[in-house]
Amino acid sequence: MKKIIGLLVCILIIGKLNAQRNTILIIADDLGTDYFGFYENHGDTVDVPNIRGLLAKGVRFKYFYSNPVCSSTRTTILTGRYSFRTGVGGIVGGTGGSNQIDTAEVSIPKLLKIHNPSMAKANIGKWHLKQPNPAINLMSPQALGYDWYEGPFIGAIPSYTNWTKYTNGVSSTITNYATSENVNNAVSWLKSINQTQPFFLWLAFNAPHDPIHLPPANLHTFTSLSGTPADINAQPKAYFKAMIQALDTEIGRLFDSLQVINKLDSTDIIFIGDNGNTARTAQIVDLSKAKGTVYEYGTHVPLIIAGPSVVNPGRSSNALANTTDLFGTIVENFGYTNWQTQIPANKPVDSKSLQPIIKNQSDSVRPWVFSEIFKLTTDSVDGKGMRNRDYRLIKFDTGSEEFYNLSIDPLESNNLLNSNLTPTDISNYYYLCNEMTTLVGSGNFCQSGVGINTIESTELNVYPNPFIDKISLRNKPANESIQLVDIKGQTMYEGIDIEKQDFSYLSKGIYFLKIKNRAIKIIKE
Numbered sequence: 077m078k079k080i081i082g083l084l085v086c087i088l089i090i091g092k093l094n095a096q097r098n099t100i101l102i103i104a105d106d107l108g109t110d111y112f113g114f115y116e117n118h119g120d121t122v123d124v125p126n127i128r129g130l131l132a133k134g135v136r137f138k139y140f141y142s143n144p145v146c147s148s149t150r151t152t153i154l155t156g157r158y159s160f161r162t163g164v165g166g167i168v169g170g171t172g173g174s175n176q177i178d179t180a181e182v183s184i185p186k187l188l189k190i191h192n193p194s195m196a197k198a199n200i201g202k203w204h205l206k207q208p209n210p211a212i213n214l215m216s217p218q219a220l221g222y223d224w225y226e227g228p229f230i231g232a233i234p235s236y237t238n239w240t241k242y243t244n245g246v247s248s249t250i251t252n253y254a255t256s257e258n259v260n261n262a263v264s265w266l267k268s269i270n271q272t273q274p275f276f277l278w279l280a281f282n283a284p285h286d287p288i289h290l291p292p293a294n295l296h297t298f299t300s301l302s303g304t305p306a307d308i309n310a311q312p313k314a315y316f317k318a319m320i321q322a323l324d325t326e327i328g329r330l331f332d333s334l335q336v337i338n339k340l341d342s343t344d345i346i347f348i349g350d351n352g353n354t355a356r357t358a359q360i361v362d363l364s365k366a367k368g369t370v371y372e373y374g375t376h377v378p379l380i381i382a383g384p385s386v387v388n389p390g391r392s393s394n395a396l397a398n399t400t401d402l403f404g405t406i407v408e409n410f411g412y413t414n415w416q417t418q419i420p421a422n423k424p425v426d427s428k429s430l431q432p433i434i435k436n437q438s439d440s441v442r443p444w445v446f447s448e449i450f451k452l453t454t455d456s457v458d459g460k461g462m463r464n465r466d467y468r469l470i471k472f473d474t475g476s477e478e479f480y481n482l483s484i485d486p487l488e489s490n491n492l493l494n495s496n497l498t499p500t501d502i503s504n505y506y507y508l509c510n511e512m513t514t515l516v517g518s519g520n521f522c523q524s525g526v527g528i529n530t531i532e533s534t535e536l537n538v539y540p541n542p543f544i545d546k547i548s549l550r551n552k553p554a555n556e557s558i559q560l561v562d563i564k565g566q567t568m569y570e571g572i573d574i575e576k577q578d579f580s581y582l583s584k585g586i587y588f589l590k591i592k593n594r595a596i597k598i599i600k601e
Contacts, residue, residue, distance in 0.1 A: 097195075097274030098343040099409050100330075101153075101402065104323060105146060105202060105285035106367060107349035109378050110359045111320055117376075117486065119359030122317040123297070126328035127380070130345060134382025135434060136392045141445040141463070142351050142399045144367060144374035146231060147174055147204050148449065149350045149399050150280070154205070154220065155181045156403025156427035158446060160460075160516060165450035169207050170231060172451030177205040177216070182419060184406050185221030188276055191412035196269040198224040201258045201280035204231045214245040222278075226261045228254070233282055236289055253292055255283045255319075259326045263333040271337070274410065279330075284319035286354065288312050295322035316357040344383030344409055346402065351377060360487065368449065370461035370470055371488055375447040385409060387436040395433050396445045396465070404429035444511055460521075462512050467501075469508040471521050479505055493526065499561075499588060499595035502526065506563040506586050506597075538589060542599035545580035547589075559590040 109115035111122050114131060116138065142149040143159060151157075151164040154177070159165045162181065166174035185197040199222045206213040208229050217225035226243045233239040236254040240247055250257055262279050269275060290303030298318040301307065308315050327347075334340035351367050352358070352374040358366040365371035379397065382389065404427035407415045419425050432438035448460040450473065459472035466483040480488045481501065492501055509522035537550040547560075552575075560569040560579075563586050569577055574589075582600050589596045 097192075097410055098276075098339060099346065099406055100277045100279060100343055101346045101406065102327065102348070103150070103201075103278075103280040104320075104347070104349045104378075105280070105282050106351060106354055106357075107284055107320065107377070108352035108358075108373060109349070109376055110353070110373075111317065112378060115378065120313065120317075122320050124320060124324040126324045126331060127347060129331075130347060130380045130382035131390065133389045134345070134380050134386050134391075135389070137379040137381075137397050137430075137433075138392055138394055139445070140348070140377055140379035140397045140399075141375045141447055142349070142377045143447050144351050144369050144449050145170070146202075146285075146350050150205060151177050152399045153402045154183050156184075156400050156425040157181070157423070158400060158426050158515075159448050159450070161424070161426070164205070165448065165458075166452070167231060168204055172453045172455060174451060176207065176213075177220070179216050179219035181220065182423060182425070183220045184278075184403055185223075185276065187221075187407050187412060187415050187418060188410060189221055190418060191407070191410060191415070192274065194273055195410070196224075196273045196275040197222050197277075198262075198265050198275070199227070199278040199280070200225070200261050200265065201227040201278075202231070202282050203227060203229045203280070208242070211245070214242055218244070224265055226265070227258070227280070228282065232286055235287065236282070236291075253295075253322075255281055255291070255295075255323055255326050258282075259330050259333075262330060266333065266339065267337060276406065276410070281323055283323040284316055284357075286356075288315045288319070288356070290315060291318055291322035295325045297321065312356050313359075316353075342384060344381065344385050346406070347378065347380045347382075348399070348402070349377035350399075351375065362487070362489070365488065369457050370447045370449060370459055372463075372468065372482065372486065375461065381405075381430070381434055386434055391436070393433050393439065395430075395438075395440050396442055396463075397430060397433075398426075398428075398442070398445045400426045401428050401430050401441065403427040405431060405434070444508065446512070446515065460512060460516070462508050462515075464504065464508060467504040467508060469505065469512065469521075471509075471512065477523060479508075493523075497526070497595075499590045500565065502595045502597070503561060503563060503565040503588060506588075507565070510563055510586070538596055538598055542601040543579070544601055545578050546575070547577070547579065547598070548575055553591075556591060561588050561590060563587070 110117055110119045113121040145167045147168040148159045148164050151162050163175035164177055166172050168174050168176050188195050199217045206216045228239055229242045237251055239250055241250045258281055290301050296318040355363040355366040360373050365373050367374055408429050408431050428441040444462050444464045446462050450458045461470045468480045470478040479492045512521040539548050555572055558574045561567050584600050587598050
């Protein structure tokens with residue numbers, strides 16, 4: 077009897093998971109992790125009960141990374157491809173400029189339409205992947221697979237209470253508060269579709285993006301704020317918190333509406349920020365590392381995935397994850413597990429589905445995360461960044477590099493390339509720069525000479541270097557253990573008789589001999 081009951085429980089659970097066919101992606105604009113008390117690096121936080129309420133139903137990703145500006149981040153989500161592949165590297169229409177999205181890209185809604193032609197798909201809120209002119213651009217959401225688009229289309233709106241909304245290409249002037257209007261539009265669309273249809277909703281708020289302002293009084297608890305320009309300039313962070321709280325209040329109204337139409341329990345909610353906070357609202361000392369940069373603060377953003385698809389909810393995950401990974405995650409949320417068959421060979425997708433973590437089957441899907449920014453008119457912050465669990469390597473387009481050990485320097489204040497690197501530092505440097513070189517497929521992101529010690533004639537020396545099979549040493553200390561490691565830090569050999577070993581089986585590439593506190597780079601041919 078117990079076995080039968082257990083089997084029935086399993087069937088019910090599997091049935092519940094398989095029945096789940098609704099997903100809402102909520103994007104907050106210019107919002108990193110530090111205003112949320114449930115993130116480890118939080119500063120002065122704000123009360124967000126509705127967003128916080130997702131934690132008990134979901135998985136919080138501690139290490140989720142975006143690009144440092146909105147247009148390029150949104151493109152990585154929609155296409156699952158890094159910006160150097162799509163060309164959307166900056167802010168469409170913004171300072172420096174950026175290429176616009178190519179509507180021929182394979183997108184989340186295009187794949188969902190292939191998987192289930194009856195599925196309802198809407199994009200409500202900020203688009204910011206095309207300029208509104210020429211007029212044909214206003215239909216780019218539909219060209220990329222959506223049935224319905226309704227929102228401000230451009231990036232920053234001039235006023236949250238006087239802005240232009242486009243509904244499937246038709247413009248109208250809106251005086252309703254933008255955050256509330258986004259939720260109104262989302263709820264109206266959800267009620268308009270056939271209630272038996274599965275749906276995907278991309279809900280992209282402008283909040284809490286500039287212009288900083290005082291939201292309607294019923295949406296927040298900051299009663300001492302006057303809303304005057306002088307007061308806003310004097311305490312922008314307080315108004316920023318009021319905007320976040322207004323966003324949370326309206327997200328709560330969305331959840332209430334889902335409950336009313338009996339969709340809350342069958343809908344997965346994905347909540348993210350699209351990049352770090354601006355310098356005006358950043359809670360760091362070095363404001364040059366805020367939004368718009370590939371530093372930690374510019375790219376580390378919140379991600380919570382909550383709902384019926386989550387196995388063992390209430391968890392936090394240490395997995396590294398990129399915004400590209402939402403592409404495969406969302407598509408597979410609807411049961412479309414072989415979507416890769418629709419990806420052209422010349423348009424590779426970089427997404428690593430987070431489903432193994434959602435289902436509590438794995439604690440990792442990728443060994444590193446990647447961020448980048450580049451503009452049509454380049455400037456000094458343009459560059460690429462890659463981090464693994466402990467280290468971040470930044471390669472600016474100017475040619476300069478920075479390298480940080482995030483495990484002991486999370487604020488990235490000590491560039492390790494300006495100091496003596498430890499063997500572990502060196503291994504991580506070459507791992508990241510080689511991975512970046514392989515990913516981008518052009519150039520070389522490794523500085524020659526990093527980690528190579530100057531060897532005096534009376535000191536230990538290695539020959540030949542490069543080597544093919546044998547490694548010989550001059551001035552080797554007697555009975556001194558020597559370790560041979562690859563660029564990932566994996567030990568290939570450790571002992572006192574390295575000269576007797578045959579290393580012909582090793583793959584070509586960079587290795588390190590570690591002796592006491594030294595590391596000598598050698599090359600296998």
